[in-house]
Amino acid sequence: MNGFFDRMREKLQQFMTGRYGTDELSKALLIVTFVLFILSVLTGWSIFLILAIAGLIFSYFRMFSRNYAARSAENRKYLDLSANLRRKLRVQKKRFDGRKDYRFFKCPTCGQEVRVPKGKGHIRITCPKCGSQFDRTV
Numbered sequence: 001m002n003g004f005f006d007r008m009r010e011k012l013q014q015f016m017t018g019r020y021g022t023d024e025l026s027k028a029l030l031i032v033t034f035v036l037f038i039l040s041v042l043t044g045w046s047i048f049l050i051l052a053i054a055g056l057i058f059s060y061f062r063m064f065s066r067n068y069a070a071r072s073a074e075n076r077k078y079l080d081l082s083a084n085l086r087r088k089l090r091v092q093k094k095r096f097d098g099r100k101d102y103r104f105f106k107c108p109t110c111g112q113e114v115r116v117p118k119g120k121g122h123i124r125i126t127c128p129k130c131g132s133q134f135d136r137t138v
């Protein structure tokens, strides 16, 4: 039985040779497709299902494509367009991960976010970006 799965894996590897595979855009498409599918179930609107299927077809088309240059250009474009959003998500994640040990303040002068360890009482914070100082209780 093991031999069967080994042969299948070999066949799949042969099939994927020279093909583009997955990238950041595929991962984003997969998430969007999944959300669209859930929306179609929740609302019963077939437009969401059609979009989900279209997204899935597009994902597979990209994965099996042999046009490496075109696919990586798409991926670069996606990365450029989503850079701001992905940075914001990264900041939110960092904030969420550190929520037990840190408090976060916005500098009143430049808006830079400042991370301060919790439990220090009333302190004066110096903004690392513009150097202005402000008082907070942590």
Ligand SMILES: [Zn+2]
Residues within 6 Å of the ligand: 107, 108, 109, 110, 111, 112, 127, 128, 129, 130, 131, 132
């Ligand atoms: Zn500042």
